[in-house]
Amino acid sequence: MPGDARPAPLRLPPVLEPFARPLPSPREIARDIAPTYVANGLIGFIFSATGPVAVVLAVGSRGGLSQAELASWIFGAFFINGLLTLLASWLYRMPLVFFWTIPGTVLVGPALTHLRFAEVVGAFLATGVLMLLLGASGLVRRAMNVVPMPIVMAMVAGVFLRFGTDLVRALHADVAIAAPMVASFLLLSAWPAAGRRMPPLLGALVVGVAAIALSGRFAPGVAEGAVFAQPVLQTPAFSWRAMIELVVPLAITVMVVQNGQGVAVLRAAHHDAPVNAVSVACGLMSMVTAWVGAVSTCLTGPTNAILCSAGERQRQYVGALTVGLLALVFGLLSPLATQAMLAAPPAFIATLAGLAMLRVLQTAFGTAFGGGYPLGATVTFLVTVADLAILNIGAAFWGLVAGGAVGWLLERPRKTDGR
Numbered sequence: 001m002p003g004d005a006r007p008a009p010l011r012l013p014p015v016l017e018p019f020a021r022p023l024p025s026p027r028e029i030a031r032d033i034a035p036t037y038v039a040n041g042l043i044g045f046i047f048s049a050t051g052p053v054a055v056v057l058a059v060g061s062r063g064g065l066s067q068a069e070l071a072s073w074i075f076g077a078f079f080i081n082g083l084l085t086l087l088a089s090w091l092y093r094m095p096l097v098f099f100w101t102i103p104g105t106v107l108v109g110p111a112l113t114h115l116r117f118a119e120v121v122g123a124f125l126a127t128g129v130l131m132l133l134l135g136a137s138g139l140v141r142r143a144m145n146v147v148p149m150p151i152v153m154a155m156v157a158g159v160f161l162r163f164g165t166d167l168v169r170a171l172h173a174d175v176a177i178a179a180p181m182v183a184s185f186l187l188l189s190a191w192p193a194a195g196r197r198m199p200p201l202l203g204a205l206v207v208g209v210a211a212i213a214l215s216g217r218f219a220p221g222v223a224e225g226a227v228f229a230q231p232v233l234q235t236p237a238f239s240w241r242a243m244i245e246l247v248v249p250l251a252i253t254v255m256v257v258q259n260g261q262g263v264a265v266l267r268a269a270h271h272d273a274p275v276n277a278v279s280v281a282c283g284l285m286s287m288v289t290a291w292v293g294a295v296s297t298c299l300t301g302p303t304n305a306i307l308c309s310a311g312e313r314q315r316q317y318v319g320a321l322t323v324g325l326l327a328l329v330f331g332l333l334s335p336l337a338t339q340a341m342l343a344a345p346p347a348f349i350a351t352l353a354g355l356a357m358l359r360v361l362q363t364a365f366g367t368a369f370g371g372g373y374p375l376g377a378t379v380t381f382l383v384t385v386a387d388l389a390i391l392n393i394g395a396a397f398w399g400l401v402a403g404g405a406v407g408w409l410l411e412r413p414r415k416t417d418g419r
Contacts, residue, residue, distance in 0.1 A: 015138045017274035020093035024317070032315040039202035040310060040356075041322025044097065044303040046205075047353050048323070049078070049330055052102050056295075059105050063112025069293055071335050072232040076294030079229070079331025084285050084297070085324035088278075094271040095307035095320040096278070098285065099327075101298040103394045104253045108295055111245055117293070118237035123246035125236050127296050128286030130251050135279025140255055144263060144275055150371030151380050151403045152264045155396050156301065157364035158384025159261060160357050163302070167354025174347035176215055181208045181351045199310065204355050208348050217345050229334045231292045249392040254282055254298045257396040261301030268363050269308035269316070302353070305360040376407025 024032070053074060060070045077100040088096040111120055134140055144152075170178040184207040188200040198206075259278055266273040278299050285297040307319035368377040380403025387395045 016277045019091045036199045036311045037318035039199045041319035044306040045323045045326040059109040072292045073294045074334040075229040075331045076289040076292035078327040082324045082327030089317045089320035097303045099300045119239045119242040121234045122236035122238040123242040124290035127250040132283025140279045141275035150373040150377045153364045154368035154377035154380035158381045163357040166350040170347040170350040177347045178351040227336045234293045258298035262299035265305040306356040309359045373407040373411045376403040379403040379406045
């Protein structure tokens, strides 16, 4: 009888997004390997292991950290996050490269001048706990779905714009290095048959290395200290000063700005980014890396953008696996590898990163200003490019706030009565 029917059990949606099915087997991964994906992975790794490392070294040195503590920070940022990159990219079969928050590193700089490093480490741990709780609640995915894609991509365009302008500056400042790289990239892009054999970015990389070698400007100097990483375990200290100054700004920087960039890049490349899983992973891994003195983990925007810039969508995870493996090696050899990576001329890195970002910028501008929120996107872009931090929170966050408010007030779709 109908009255005897039992109600269907309530099925709550899982917080973490389901893994790829079936998971890639070793044989399938081997079949998916191709020069394009390996080259993108190599270039994405070189980008992450040069300029961003210089930021860590500069901030840590000004904050009074020892060489051993800096090497330990870099070990955590690469080796531990490299493990997460390999696992997440395999489980979800998409580029999911995790490193550390560069704006968060800059934010930590002033704190190191008046807080003990142990207090900063305690703030790293507390930030990880906060991100884990927010990710597990499922609120992060719902919040990211509220902001219109044109406004998010305007923020991405504003953040990534400097890679394009740095490319132009590199051409002006160091023609001998930058011009051959740009010429080879354009030639391989315009000649499809050659570009299939030698991906344009890989060609630019090879030509750049040759130009550096011919110019005799690779200057690694004399190796000093250890070759292999020797992590320094930190004992955290918890203080209200550090919690108030760092935890909320760090969490916002990672989850809204950094992860927001990464998710937007992946969605633009038609990947269904696992937002909740990313947030949980960032929280968990931030709690691990804190013990070796590394700043909070995030989903990287620029590196994932490079990996999504070419090739078949379902095979782009191979580039992320390449980045993860290289990160493990770099982390283990962090004292030696850091010295070698920083020995190349700055124009080499700027040109390589700029060329890798051209298609990303094209997509970001097209999505931002070709959608339904042109004024909101414009405001977002302008506030982001202005690069003014308020309350220790970077401009990208305020760009989303300002552009989102303008878009909501002036451009959101209005309901009509149909007359």
